[in-house]
Amino acid sequence: MTRTTALAGTDPGARPVIDMDYVTDILRRLLEIPSPTGYTDQIVHFCGDEFRRLGIPFELTRRGAIRADLIGARRSPDRAIVAHVDTLGAMVKMLKANGRLELVPIGTWSARFAEGARCTIFTDRGSYRGTILPLKASGHTFNTEIDTQPVDWTNLEIRVDACCATEEDLLVHGFNVGDFVAIDPQPEFNPNGFINSRHLDDKAGVAVMFGAAKAILDSQALLPVDCHLLLTISEEVGSGASSVLHQDVAEMVTIDNGTTAPGQNSREFGVTVAMADSSGPFDYHLTHKLLTLCRDHGIDHQRDIFRYYRCDSAAAIEAGNDIRTALVCFGIDSSHGYERIHKDALRSLAELIALYMQSDVAVPRDRLGIGPMGSFPWQPTTPAETPEG
Structure with missing residues (x-):
């Protein structure tokens, strides 16, 4: 690792220039790669190749999580940016007597959004295409019963695009319990900036991370501390x-x-800064640092709280890591369904992340870990002044 104390031409106060053609191209390519949780090797290789192409060193955990490193002037207290490459999906629960496949979801998503989806089933021998259908799929056969079947994963099955009319046929073709099922993303990039696709959660976040990292490299910006880019x-x-x-x-x-x-x-525009999710509040000082960066640099933003949501930050805290955490978001409509975002949010979010990478740490004392009180921060407690008028 080479450390430097200064870089010619660096302007850490400037609003970053984000290559949105690069961001959208990376997003397209990420969406093309099936990556339901548990079947992520291919997308890990893709992301590793992209880090290598950008000249950013990285290493992998045993299962394939990536930690890439942007070197700063100091090693500690360092920071991390995290996004996840895994998506929702399904697995084969049972081979059915009618030659179709029973399935269970990977992740939390409604069977309502699985109905009618095209998908790929990955068997031990190779992949097959198929369609997820309700048990009563034909109006010509079941008439109005197709509208009264409850929305439930037990009321779905996969019709495989192979000559399979019995359980034995499925076995002959190589289908097994536990085969992974990847749901087609069906991406659509509209000229007005709207992007519709499944799995924008969180491949859009991964694209933002790459876009922010590229902006740092293109500008030769100096980072005050090491910044680790994590893909889970x-x-x-x-x-x-x-x-x-x-x-x-x-x-x-x-x-x-x-x-x-x-x-x-x-x-769906600007940056959404999360104040809390179902696991509790995010760190006060780190969250307000991000809000300050938005205000100081004119980045459109809003705050939100999520009741039924948890992210990588929660997993890190629950694993026993003593770190400050925050969550910044691109607005998404119909999350875990047929999702939609706008390029404006991706640009704003990449700008914020690049600014954050160049900024000082939220609390300098954090380099100590456990230690004396020293410069431990305060949260404001003084009464607010009443605005005039």
Whole structure:
């Protein structure tokens, strides 16, 4: 690792220039790669190749989580940015007597959004294409019963695109219990900036991370401390960033989606800064640092709280890591369903991440880990002044 104390031409106060053609191209390519939790090797190789192409050193955990390193002027207290490459999906639960496949979900998502989806089934011998259908799929046969069948995974089955009419046929073709099922993303990039696709959670976040890293490299910006770019492979099932951190990391910012729905403050534009999720509040000082960066650099943003949501930050804390965590989001409509985002949010989020990488750490004392009180921070407690008028 080569450390430097200064770089010619560096302007850490400037608003970063984000190559949005690069961000959207990376997002397209990520969406093309099936990566349900548990079947992520291919996308790990892709991300590793991209880090290598950018000249960013990286290493992998045993299962494939990635930690890449942008070197700063100091080693500690260092920081991390995290996004996840795994997506929702399904697995084969049973081979059925009618030549179809029973399935169970990977991650938490509604059977309502699985109905009608095209998919790929990965068997030990190779892959097959198929369609997820309700048990009563034909109006010509079941008439109005097709509208009264409950929304439940037990009421779905996969019709495989192979000559399979019995359980024996399925066995002959190589299907087994436990085969992974990847759901087609069906991406659509509209000229007005809207992007529709499954699995934008969190491949859009991964694209943002790459875009921010490229902006840092293109500008030759000086980083005050080491910054680790983490890509996790099991966020959708809850373990996420529990094993890819090391003890020097003092603060970690997660990039993920913010749900735009009734009762939420998230939008499909600008940055959504999460104040809390189902695991509790995010770190006060780190979160307010990100809000300050947004205000100081004119980045459109809003705050939100999520009742039924957890991210990589929760997994890192629950694994026993003593770190400050925050969550910044691109607004997403119909999360875990047919998702939609806007390029504006991706640009704003990449700008914020690049600015954060160049900024000082939220709390300098964090380099100590456990130690004396020293310069431990304060949260404001003084009464607010009443605005005039």
